[in-house]
Amino acid sequence: MLSKAELSPESLSRVLEQSSDCVKLVDADGALLWMNPNGQCAMEVDDFQALGGKEWASLWPDETRPLIRQAMVEAAGGQVARLEAYCPTAKGSPRWWEVSISAVRSPEGAHTGFISISRDVSQLHADREALQTLLAEMRHRLKNSFAMVCAMLRSIARGHEGNTAFAEEMVARISALATAQTLFDGEQAFTALDDLLGTLISPFREGGRPLIALDCPEAIEVTREHADAISLVIGELTVNSTKHGAIGHGGAITLCAQIEDTPDGRQLAITWSERGRRPVESTSRPGGQGLALIERICRARGGTFTIAWQDEGLDARLTLPIPADS
Template sequence: MTPDAFAEASSTAASGERRSLEPLRALIVDDDEFDRMTVKRMMLSAGFAVKAEECESAAAALRLLETEPFDLVLLDFNLNLPTYDGLYVVRQSRSRGVRVPVVVLTGQDNAEVAVELMKAGASDYLAKSSLSPARLGHALRSVLRIHRLEEEARAAHEALRASEELNHSVLAASADCIKILDVSGRLLSLSQAGQCMLEIEDLAAVVGTDWLDFWKDADRTAAAAALERARAGEPGRFVGHCPSMKGKSLWWDVVLTPIRGADGRPEKILCVSRDVTELKRRESFEQQLVGIVSHDLRNPLNAILVSADVLLRNGGLDERTTKSMNRIRSAGQRAARMIRDLLDFTRARLGGGIPIARAPADLASVCGHVIEEVALAWPDRKVVSTLPARLEACVDADRISQVLTNLLANALQYSPAGTDVTAALSEVGGSAVLDIHNQGAPIPADFLPKLFEPLQRAAATYDRASRSIGLGLYIVKQLVRAHSGSIEVISTAEAGTTFTVRLPLTGMA
């Protein structure tokens, strides 16, 4: 550009346009001092608050770019000819990892030069002959905006790469079997530990397959339910049996957690499976042992009870011996109840459920007999009943008697002496509703969620007379469930405690 042309541009630059308050640290590289001053004035006129550094040579420019932070470089193409030029500076700066946007200014409007500059990494190319504050401002704003977007994309890419490396490290370090599924349930990836545990030799053979195909029968149903929960945005969990690819028997505690996308919707599913085979093996052994012991104890116990009944019926015993035989019979009956509870517990925990035999029965009569028997066993307490004349239902009468016996015994055991326990039976909407109520201290709120779990007691004290092993309410729930019914409890200091059992009258849920 001629000195007259630049002088005219300088006059235009002094027009007093409103400047931006945004500071811009710029490096202006030109071997002509007047050209450097004019470029700076144009930037000010274009609305930039400029903090400029100036230099005259390629070596000085490269040294500053490697040591100082800049937002922008304005570079004269004809710099230090013939040895070095703007193209040399662009190539050298990019090869040294400098990512600052570079706008090249030249006195020649040459398309071939422009192409070479852009290939080398220049951000834009402007001819000095047509330069104006407006054109320069537009070009600089465009270059800075593109550079900002590129830096944001680069940062996002680096963050993603770091996240993927961290995820890979976590997957490699975890001893669990970790899978990533898509929302349809197809396998996307599998941790190295999971590949080893499942004895998968060719990972490519299973990637892309349906995760549900790993499960069979009831376990597949449980897996499908857990997967559906994860798809809906909630964690899903189940315990199931899934052998390795070579047939090794394995049990897994599986948790499926949704991985949400930017819109908050589940876009992938994290599946963490923990090997619980050894735990299952120990549980199975313990439950089988309890079942065997409980079953083998019944024969000698029955002999004791039969002998005690025979001796009491025959009479001829003195008072002291009669009392001893009654204690023997009472203790034997308690032991029989404990053995029955242990057997029921074993059946329930082994997965077969407690068996029931449905038949038409009068629930009112069943409940009446149970209440009479419980009242005899608790002569110092009163059970107040409200029963209909008849209530026909298709149930296992013996098992319903067991439910009511356990609930009444529980109510009597955990209520104050001198208070009544009430039992009410009614029909509501095609279901039999049985309410057992007692006064006394309420069940602690934090204990309610585990009230029906095995080996649990709400009270801190242990009633030696009952010899309870903490299975009564667990068995009650299993028996109610076997009848397709439900049980719930409400317990407050003001109203006392009420257990409510609902049973379908027809035997259908």
């Protein structure tokens, strides 16, 4: 059992006091034993004696306490538990913390307590919130722009029978693109992949027949981050095909999605197989803006994107890792 008597503030501070993070030692029962000086400053703690000996989880807001207790259970089992949570300082200043919790063990391997490191990520959290607000505003403005274009098309076609069919077809395609922007409206973290892919390719039809054949199981769900990467890749491929390939000049496209097992775990694999007129290789040109953006986003998501050019078309493949707990 890690006990307070075994702790020397002098010896511990020589090792840990230079850390800019908040470092804490907690006994096996969850009681707070020690906090480094810089951590006390970060938490605006003037008198540690008022906190020492209290259950560490009880010092967090009510809604976060179960998360802290569960993380300690995981750490006691040998894992390094990690979470991000809100907790104000001792003086009430709002803060967001990135927390890691690890077990402390005796030389014999017995569980004696925990060490936790909390890093102030309040600015990062605020930046993410600002970005999400900006993206929501951009989606809202884009939807308004789509609606305005549709209204203009209908207005121009009004009274001209020959233009009405064309206008209605274009309105349907633009409306489908607008629908793709609403799949993540609100706070939902996941969306059905077949819905996402179906929406992204729905504007591309000829005579009521879809130009892109979709093969995707209904059970696959993707996160917002993965959906961004998928939308970017499909958007780039459809634009390239419209200009130079099967969508614009005739041919066939198959879009498939499946879950694959790899030595490193499961992954989502999406393939685009296009046959017909051979598209111009603008998508894969070194330094091309579209490919550069795709590669950056795929790397950020831990995935890959490749294109293999064929005699009459191309095969593109996107992979994205699936977390073990999904």
